[in-house]
Each structure stands twice: as structure tokens, then as C-alpha cells.
Amino acid sequence: MDFSFTEEQTLLRNMVQSFVQDNYDFDSRMKIVRSEEGMSRDIWGQFAELGLLAAPFSEELGGLDGGPIDIMVIMEELGRGLVVEPYLPTVVLCGGILSRHASPAQQEANLPGILGGENIWALAYSEPQSRFNAADVLTSAKADGVGYVLNGTKAVVAAAPWADKLIVSARISGEQRDTNGIGLFIVDKSAAGVSTQDYPTVDGNRASEVTFENVAVSGDALIGSADTGLSILEEALDHGIGAICAESLGHMKSLNDATVEYCKTRKQFGVPIGSFQVLQHRMVDMFMEYEQSVSMTYMVNMKLSEGEDERKKASSGAKVQIGKSGRFVGQEAVQLHGGMGMTEELSVGHYFKRLTVIDTQFGNVDHHLKRFASA
Amino acid sequence: MDLSYSAEDNAFREEVRAFIKEAFTPDIVRECERSKNGYISKEAHITWQKRLHAKGWAAPNWPVEHGGAGFTPTQKFIYTHEMEAAGAPHTIPFGMTMVAPVIMKFGTEEQKAQYLPDILASNVWWCQGYSEPGSGSDLASLQMKAEDKGDHFLCNGSKIWTSMAQHADMIFCLVRTSNEGKRQQGISFLLIDMNTPGVSVAPLITLDGPAKDQQEINQVFFEDVKVPKENLVGNLNEGWTCAKYLLEFERGNPYSGGLNRTLGKVRSIASEVQSDGAALIENSDFSARLANLEQQVMVMEATELRIFSDVSAGDNIGPGSSSMLKTRGTELQKDVSELAMQAIGQYGLPFVEDTLASTNESDIGMAGAAPITPIYFNVRKTSIYAGSNEIQRNIIAKAVLGL
Ligand SMILES: Cc1cc2nc3c(=O)[nH]c(=O)nc-3n(C[C@H](O)[C@H](O)[C@H](O)COP(=O)(O)OP(=O)(O)OC[C@H]3O[C@@H](n4cnc5c(N)ncnc54)[C@H](O)[C@@H]3O)c2cc1C
Ligand SMILES: Cc1cc2nc3c(=O)[nH]c(=O)nc-3n(C[C@H](O)[C@H](O)[C@H](O)COP(=O)(O)OP(=O)(O)OC[C@H]3O[C@@H](n4cnc5c(N)ncnc54)[C@H](O)[C@@H]3O)c2cc1C
Secondary structure, three states: OOOOOOHHHHHHHHHHHHHHHHHOOHHHHHHHHHOOOOOOHHHHHHHHHHOOOOOOOOOOOOOOOOOHHHHHHHHHHHHHOOOOOOHHHHHHHHHHHHHHHOOHHHHHHHHHHHHOOOOOEEEEOOOOOOOOOOOOOOOEEEEEOOEEEEEEEEEEEEOHHHOOEEEEEEEOOOOOOOOOOEEEEEEEOOOOOEEEEEEEEOOOOEEEEEEEEEEEEOHHHEEOOOOOHHHHHHHHHHHHHHHHHHHHHHHHHHHHHHHHHHHHHOEEOOEEHHHOHHHHHHHHHHHHHHHHHHHHHHHHHHHOOOOHHHHHHHHHHHHHHHHHHHHHHHHHHHHHOHHHHHEOOOHHHHHHHHHHHHHHOOOOHHHHHHHHHHO | OOOOOOHHHHHHHHHHHHHHHHHOOHHHHHHHHHOOOOOOOHHHHHHHHHHHHHHOOOOOOOOHHHOOOOOOHHHHHHHHHHHHHHOOOOOOHHHHHHHHHHHHHHOOHHHHHHHHHHHHOOOOOEEEEOOEOOEOOOHHHOOOEEEEOOOEEEEEEEEEOOOOHHHOOEEEEEEEOOOOOOHHHHEEEEEEEOOOOOEEEEEEOEOOOOOOOOOOEEEEEEEEEEEEHHHEEOOOOEHHHHHHHHHHHOOOOOOHHHHHHHHHHHHHHHHHOEEOOEEHHHOHHHHHHHHHHHHHHHHHHHHHHHHHHHHHOOOOOHHHHHHHHHHHHHHHHHHHHHHHHHHHHHHHOEOOOOOOOOOHHHOOOOOOOOOHHHHHHHHHHHHOOOOOHHHHHHHHHHHOOOO
């Protein structure tokens, strides 16, 4: 048993931390969020130069031979900066799927663009009716000669406005919620028949409703087979959970630090408000929520490569924890900041909003408690 | 003990409902349903309040001689409850329920004649200048200065979190007119015309992401603002008495009507949203959460009925009761907004800036979704403003438990 980080991982953390400090302070972040595009291509290019985009991939694939723990370290630090650039969808979700399940030809065609920072990817899996059930797929993929034709709509696809490529779940056979018959397809966003409705999300990110109308893809757009699509997808979503758990640690830590600092300096009734015991206990509870989230985040990221049942139990257990803790920490941080906590001027509210979205992302507490129980 | 209403009360309830049916027109309904912060456009607020005025119901709290509605306490409860249940606009409180009672009690005859009719008719929009950057929970520490210059006060300083100041014609301020003695003793209550040179308003943008000019709160700056002496209400250095009176007058409002309405909305959303091939309402986890809140709102309603019926027996609701209602009511508002957000799942994510201008149909993914997450963000305010819930608990500890 070992909960310590390797020297490389510590160096990685320090590097990302100082990059975020130097290039992604709150004002820079808000400038990026409010810009036309809503992300910075320049920052993305620097991610590539720093090796962040290559970090989790094996050396054979051109990567730096890291894994979930490296992703965890990176995501935690990106969380501290509330970084909006699409590391999660591009590297963790899509890159992860390609590296674990794509054919050598698919990897060769697609991974260099991810590692080099040339391409942004989005995972289009949820649908207007699917809520948190990844198997609830109405988007269809009809075999057509050697290829497929896709039809359907994907909902709230994170980072899709920026993406060049999509991985799309589509039903090759079976009924709406069958677990078999789902395929994952690599689709160019510029392909004929793909259209998007782009919008900002409440946490300062961007997403799209993506519609596929008779989109023709070749047979080698399919990753794995029709019978493995869902399990590949679920595994990717669990990796996503590991990553956003880490991201949320960055948020909670920032909020707890900011709140303690604020309560030490803000004076009312002639004393720092931090001297009121009721606020002290609230901050102690925030601290304990954070610590428990740290434990679960480490645990899930160490279990991502284990057997399916264990992975599911760990990721749902962790997601329940960060859903609850993130909500508590975010809400109380706002409360303890009083009126200041309600404004967009402080970063506090922005962490709170991102934590709110994370609670829903990849399934909320109720969903994962149920999955936890059945895993 | 008797839970039933008298025949007169029931008839009154029907009259309120009939009025709402007629006056709460679709344009105003739409804005109310799509508001992120509980406010609608200035025009819509004024239109609505003028309709109330025409009916004689603009001011349920006022004595009849000033144009008050003349409700009995039970009628007032029914009235507020029905308005809340319908989701009708809240009367902007700053004129009608805040400054007006102070003017009635402490103002001169000239001040009453000058201000009250315009408040009643919603001709003048007021805002409340109490809080300052350094003075929130500890209001008595306020610093905005008003110097006696013979025929006028010269005002310097700033007020913050001022709701709807961008629409306001007038602001009532607590200002410091003396630094001697106890802090409370050097405060005066001053009415200031927002158009006076030296007054400026800067918007503060809240988490819900308001569209331009729809921001809830502002900072108001005063730079060498000359305020005529006749705008002082009550005696110099006795503004704290006015401020306290204002708080006493504001006797906790019922929350259960509004909470029930929002829960009804959550229920109907959950009947439409799909989860694993069935309506979300059939999901046992979700329906348990909903039932849990419905039960708590029933508790709230029973508590309100008990407390307000005591008032009709001539008792004062008292600081303990109003603090309890405020604390529990706002906690429930926050919980209900959270459940509403849970109900819409992924469609809580898309951000729409101007929800008043857009329509249910133009919302992304689900009709009516756009304001739901912003409301969740916005109602965080309810446990912060009007005396934070920590302060309310301090009040109960002190006033009720004697700690
Ligand atoms: C089953 C049992 C076994 C025990 N075993 C041992 C033992 O083996 N050896 C031993 O030495 N003692 C033992 N104790 C005693 C125990 O340590 C004391 O009960 C404990 O320290 C609390 O003291 P008290 O009972 O005097 O309560 P008090 O100290 O009077 O506390 C009363 C309440 O006030 C709260 N309170 C007190 N101070 C504060 C504060 N500053 N801020 C906020 N809240 C406060 C407390 O949390 C508590 O709720 C035992 C007690 C129990 C019940
Ligand atoms: C949306 C909104 C609208 C508002 N509208 C108006 C308006 O129109 N006019 C106006 O004058 N003001 C308005 N306010 C201001 C509001 O009244 C203050 O925000 C409130 O009094 C709290 O003050 P503060 O923000 O300075 O927080 P602080 O007083 O600094 O409080 C910060 C935290 O410390 C806690 N705290 C403070 N003192 C104690 C204590 N003794 N014990 C335990 N905990 C304590 C508080 O509960 C809070 O959690 C508005 C505020 C908001 C958010």
C-alpha cells in the first residue's frame, strides 16, 4: 500500500501548478471565458509543449507513459485555476478510448493530433432523453455497404463547439436501452450532415446540441465492435469521473483556503468573523468534506485499471462523495462570504458553479448511489 | 382550535383568486416564470402594482387612512398566500413596506403628503441604502457621512448590495451624522433623490448571470451630494430608531405558498423528464426527495398558520417567530431550487443570458429549463440578506432561549 507520489508526479504537479499560477490567474481565466471562442488556443498549444497532452499515454503511442494518477495530478491543478480548456474531453475521455480500444490504424490516424495539440475532441454520448443512462441511445448507425449512416441528436456535448472530431455513441442494433448493439464512431465534426447548436454553460464552459442527419462514415470509424461500445464508453466515463473528482479537489481546496482567509480578515462587530464558533465549525466541516473527497479521489484513480465491478463501485462511490462534498463546500463558501460570495467578482462563485455542474456531470448522487449499490 | 376559515374568509379568497385571474396577464406571467432573481422588468412591475392600486390592494400593510387595503390579519395571510401560490410578482418592498411605514410614523406632515401617495400609486421607485462595504451584519458600524452645512447635508460614502438601484428614483439611507457616543446614536435616516449630482450607480453582477440592466444589486456612490435638510426623517441622530422600527414592522412573510407552487412545478417537470424509460417522478429516489420536501413545506405551512393565527388573536409574532420563519423558509427555498435543478439533469447546464426576453420554447433541450439553475445560484442570497440565517439564529438564541 502506498499513497505517495513518485518524484515525476511531484514534478508534474509543480509544473502544472506554476503554469496555472503564471498564466491562468482569475482575471486571465475570465478574459478567456468571455472571449468569442471561450477558450484559448494559445494555452492549448502550451499544454502540448509542456507534455500535458501526452502525459497519460504509453510510450508506444508517443506518450510519456503516465496513467490515471498523472491525470489526477494534472486535473487537480487545472481545477485550482478553473481551467476551461478541454483536457477532460480531449485527453481523458476521447484520448483514453482511442489509446485503450482503437485499432493501431485508428490510433496512428488520430492520437498524434491529440498529443500534438492540433485537434480537440468531444465525446458525444448523452441524448435529450437519456439523462444519466449511457445505454439509452436513440441515435442510429445503419450499416450501409462497408460503412454506416448516423442519425440522431446528442445533448449537452461538452467542448463540442471547439472540437474537430467527435466520438459518437450510436445504436447499430437493438432497442432504445439495450446494452448491446451500441457502437462508438469517430466522426469529423465537419462531415456532411453534422450540425451543432453551440452555447455557453453555467460554469463558463461551452457545449453543443449535436445533430446527425444521414452522416456517412466508413467502416473503420467504428471503435471496437457493436457489442463492446457500451463497456468501452462506461469505462471512459469512469475515467472521466476519476478526473473530475481530482478537478473538484482543486476547487474545494481553493474555496476552503479562500474562506478561511476571508473569515480571518473580514471584520464585523469589531472582530474577525472567523472568531464566531458557528462559522469555525462550518469551516471545519468544509475541511472534513474536502479530506474525505481526497481519500475517495485517490482511491478511485488507483482502481480505474482494476476489474469492471471494482472500478464501477469505486467510481460511483467517489462520485457520490464529491457530489455531496462539492455541494456543501460550494454552498457554504458562498454563505460565509456574505454578499461578496454572491458576486461574479470573486472566484468563489465560479468554483461553486463549476462544482454544481460536476455534481450533474456523468450522473448525479442519486444515479451513482444506485449504481454503487448494484455494482 | 379550528383549522377552517370563516365564510367571509373563503369569499375573500375567491375574490383574490378572481383578481389574480384577471390582472396577472400572460405577459407578466411569462416574465415571472422566466426570472432568475425574482424581479421582472421595471415596466412589468409598475404595470402590476398599478393594477393592485386600482383594486385598492397595493398596500396590505398600510393603515386605511393612508390608502391601505384594510385587511384583517387573516385576510392578509390569505392574500399573501394566494399571490405566492399564483406566482404573482412581489410588490417591490422598498417603498411600500419599508420606507412608507417609517415616514408614517416619524415623518412630518409635509413628508407624508409628498411621498406616500406616489409610493401607493407606484409613481416613484425606491431603493434601500443600508449596507455598506464595511457594514453588513454589523449595520451600526456604517460610515456614509452626512455633514450639516446649514441648509443641506453634504453626503459622502457608498452603499452596497442595493437592490434595483438602477431603476430607483429615490433611496432611503442610514447615514452617519455624529461620531460621538454609542455608534447607534450618531445615525440619521435620510431620503436622497437618485438624480442629485454626485450620485452614481454601478452594477454588481451576481452568480445567476443577469442580462444587461437586469442585475439585482448595485453599488451606489455618493460624492459631495447635497441633500436638502427637509429630507431628514425623524430627529437628527435618531435614525437607528427608524431602522429598528422598519425591521419590527416587517413581520415575517409566509413562505409556504411560494414553496408549494415551486414544488408543484418540480412535480410537473419530473412527470415529463425521462429517466430510464419512465417519467422521473416514478423514480423512487427522486419521488422520495420530492416527498421529503413536500412534507417539510407542509410543516412550514402549519407553523405559519399557527403563528399568524396568533397574530389575529392580537398577539405580536415577535422576533423569535419571524426569525424562525425566515430561517426555515429560506432554507426550504434553497432546497427546493436544488431539487428543481436535479430534476432537469443535464439541461441545467446550458446558460441563457436574457431569460426574460427569450421564451420557454427557445430554451435548449427542455422548455422552461433556462432560469432553473440561475435561480439555484440566485437563492443563495436568501440566507445572506435581510439578516443572515446565522444572525437570525443568534437572535433566537438571545431573544427566545435567553443565551
Ligand atoms: C461514556 C464516557 C466515558 C468517559 N470516559 C472517560 C475516561 O476514561 N477518562 C476521562 O478522563 N474522562 C472520561 N469521560 C469524561 C469526558 O471526557 C467528559 O464527559 C468530556 O470531556 C465532557 O465533559 P463534561 O461531561 O463535563 O461536559 P462539558 O464539558 O460540560 O460539556 C457539555 C456540552 O458543552 C459542549 N462544550 C463544552 N465546551 C465547549 C466549547 N468550548 N465549545 C463548544 N461546545 C462546548 C460539549 O461539547 C458538550 O456538548 C467519559 C465520559 C463518558 C460520557
Ligand atoms: C441579493 C442581495 C440583495 C441585497 N439587497 C440589499 C438592499 O437592497 N439594501 C441593503 O442595504 N442591503 C442589501 N443587501 C445586503 C445584505 O443585507 C447583507 O449582505 C447582509 O446584511 C450580510 O452582510 P455582508 O454581506 O456584509 O456579510 P457579513 O456581515 O460580512 O457576513 C459574512 C458571513 O459572516 C456571518 N456572520 C456575520 N456576523 C456573524 C455573527 N455575529 N455570528 C455568526 N455569523 C456571523 C454571516 O452570517 C455571513 O455568513 C443585499 C444582499 C444580497 C446578497
